Amino acid sequence: MSSWASRLLPGRLFHDHDQSEAADLVDRVEDVGAEPIGGCTRGTRVRVCGTIRSLAIRPQAESPALVAEVFDGSGHVSLVWMGRRRIPGVEVGRSIIAEGRITCPDADLVIYNPVYTLQPRPQA
16 A cells, blocks of 8 residues: 555545444434434533443542533533442443433533433444
8 A cells, every 4th residue: 555545544434434423323313302412502401312432530529420421423412420430331332312401611511410311232
């Protein structure tokens, strides 16, 4: 493979994969009757569906908070469970449906202590 192809090909593959994943996620959002995250606005109660992209534990004063970033192909939202370090089944790559009120601290979409349903893992 030529040097120009080796530089261009990896980015192209990741870009196509990301677009394909985003399209699949948008279809799933519609199937479960959720709202696209990209269209959510501050103060509204929403039902969103997406894939957990990252997890973090953030210290909050005297108690921790588990934070999951969820992506649905149109945008992302952080789900924050106050006082939790871990929730069984909440893991990177897992699909989740979450409901709650959107807040926007620091211009990021956040749902605190959402009601959630974990989606079944895909069959291998």
